[in-house]
């Protein structure tokens with residue numbers, strides 16, 4: 001047992017189980033302080049996440065109390081100056097779990113070299129991922145650009161090495177404070193009313209994540225392969241915000257799923273695999289964080305259309321499945337994957353607006369916003385990503401609605417104006433022609449573009465590149 005203080009830098013690991021950084025710190029030190037760095041600027045364009053984080057901090061603080069560990073939140077302008085000051089103290093050892101955005105891995109390098117220089121002991125651990133991205137490569141040492149072979153290798157690699165044991169967090173001797181300028185999590189809690197809606201749907205804690213996984217495995221995993229496509233049913237796990245903020249480790253998901261032999265399990269784990277693949281892509285091809293992965297798309301004739309973009313964001317395009325998705329996003333901070341694909345395709349192909357606009361808006365509204373998944377998801381939809389949907393595959397929003405929301409219940413849930421529209425017209429309300437039921441153009445907009453025209457224009461634009 002070391003007699004200095006163990007500091008654990010809390011990033012995206014709001015959990016007690018499978019938290020190697022925290023469990024090792026608590027094993028090595030009698031006194032441990034967990035600290036969270038709140039950089040206001042980072043969240044200016046990630047507003048929904050502020051809600052999740054302030055709630056997570058509160059719940060995790062309570063949990064850590066049981067272990068006599070203090071959680072201190074420090075507001076910082078930038079990480080570098082915070083750590084440069086911290087290095088002057090020297091009466092501590094520091095621990096953290098990695099996060100996999102290239103800029104954070106780069107910052108780890110800065111920290112490591114300065115911790116060494118200052119002779120401060122540090123320990124870094126694998127983060128919320130099955131494999132480190134650089135462990136999975138093709139035979140010739142180059143990275144995979146296609147998902148299926150990537151996942152075949154990644155799955156085997158993960159199974160061959162023994163997954164890390166769930167080391168327990170130990171109780172500390174006494175709860176101490178380390179930082180003088182710690183703030184309360186209430187300072188992060190956003191002021192706008194928008195966020196209050198989220199309270200109805202989510203309670204960000206580790207216990208809830210584990211409970212949600214258990215229910216999903218018991219009740220829904222069997223029908224996941226099929227059920228995951230239908231936004232009008234609870235067909236997916238809805239664990240994405242918990243995974244993003246580390247209320248649950250993906251190894252725990254893997255282990256719990258592997259205990260059962262039921263259909264749906266492989267498909268579900270393959271989705272976790274897409275997350276691994278996306279993390280690998282952004283690290284090997286970091287240019288895709290800001291630009292098209294496929295450079296030929298740099299010449300794509302995107303249109304700037306503020307009116308269309310605003311209608312899309314507000315859920316007022318006149319296409320019910322698109323509008324329902326956008327309103328779900330705004331109300332819940334989450335959107336079903338099938339609908340993410342539909343609204344994404346509509347923005348880039350029907351409206352010819354650059355995918356980066358959609359990426360930015362999702363970043364601000366999603367509680368599960370994750371740089372790797374969001375950028376890759378958008379580039380997949382736009383056709384410019386690695387292993388992406390071909391550009392000429394243009395979703396028809398009417399047919400998508402009729403196929404995946406047959407009875408229109410998803411649309412009716414999010415668009416109250418359409419509640420009385422009969423099933424036959426629910427995905428094309430402009431054809432209803434019955435003002436007693438719906439005054440189209442007044443209660444709900446006419447389509448902002450005509451599907452067939454938009455499709456032709458999109459294909460013409462694509463021909464140009």
Ligand SMILES: Cc1cc2nc3c(=O)[nH]c(=O)nc-3n(C[C@H](O)[C@H](O)[C@H](O)COP(=O)(O)OP(=O)(O)OC[C@H]3O[C@@H](n4cnc5c(N)ncnc54)[C@H](O)[C@@H]3O)c2cc1C
Nearest residue numbers: 236237238239240271272274275337340369370373374377
């Ligand atoms: C345009 C677009 C943007 C997206 N942005 C994000 C994002 O910012 N953050 C995010 O976590 N996911 C994103 N996704 C992927 C996917 O939509 C969500 O992960 C999924 O809807 C989360 O719901 P769930 O937890 O019920 O998923 P489930 O179907 O239960 O899947 C379990 C987990 O697997 C992972 N996963 C599932 N589908 C995908 C996928 N297609 N790609 C990568 N990982 C996946 C997630 O971690 C998810 O929680 C995006 C997809 C698209 C098309």
